[in-house]
Amino acid sequence: MAMEKQWFEGVLNARNNAYAPYSKFKVGAYLICKDGTTFNGCNVENAAYGDTICAERTAFVSAIAAGYKPCDFKALVITTDTETPSSPCGSCRQVIKEMCEDDMPVFLTNVRGDVIERTVDDLLPLGFSGRDLEDVK
Ligand code: THU
Numbered sequence: 238m239a240m241e242k243q244w245f246e247g248v249l250n251a252r253n254n255a256y257a258p259y260s261k262f263k264v265g266a267y268l269i270c271k272d273g274t275t276f277n278g279c280n281v282e283n284a285a286y287g288d289t290i291c292a293e294r295t296a297f298v299s300a301i302a303a304g305y306k307p308c309d310f311k312a313l314v315i316t317t318d319t320e321t322p323s324s325p326c327g328s329c330r331q332v333i334k335e336m337c338e339d340d341m342p343v344f345l346t347n348v349r350g351d352v353i354e355r356t357v358d359d360l361l362p363l364g365f366s367g368r369d370l371e372d373v374k
Pocket of ligand 1: 257260262264279280281282289290291292293324325326329
C-alpha cells in the first residue's frame with residue numbers, strides 16, 4: 238500500500254499539536270480507519286516524565302474513545318523531525334499489535350518526507366497478544 242499525500246499532510250498537522258516542552262522532541266501520528274475516518278495523535282509530556290504519553294498511543298486512545306474497535310484500522314503514519322524517520326517505542330508497538338492486524342502498514346516518516354514502510358509484524362515479530370491468553374493449558 239502506498240502512503241497517500243494527504244496522510245503525510247495529516248501527520249505533519251498532528252505533530253504541530255505535540256506538547257513536548259521537556260524533550261522538545263515532537264512526534265505526530267495519523268491513524269487511518271478502514272471507513273476513511275482519521276485520528277490525530279501527538280506526544281503529551283508531563284513534568285512527571287513517566288506520565289508522558291506517546292503520539293501513537295494518543296491516536297489509538299482517541300479512536301477507541303470515539304467507538305472504533307481493534308482491526309478497524311487501515312494504516313498508521315508517524316513523523317518526527319529527525320535525519321532518518323524514527324520508529325515507535327516498545328510500549329507503542331505493543332499497543333499497535335493489540336489494535337491492528339499483523340499485515341497493516343505503518344509508515345515511519347520524517348518532516349522532510351522520507352518514508353520507511355513496515356508492517357505491524359515487522360515492528361513486533363512474535364509479539365504477545367490475546368491469542369496467547371487463549372492458548373493456556
Ligand atoms: N515518543 C513518542 O511520541 N512516540 C514514540 O514511539 C517514542 C517517543 C515521545 C515521548 C516523549 O515525549 C518524546 O518522544 C521523547 O521520548
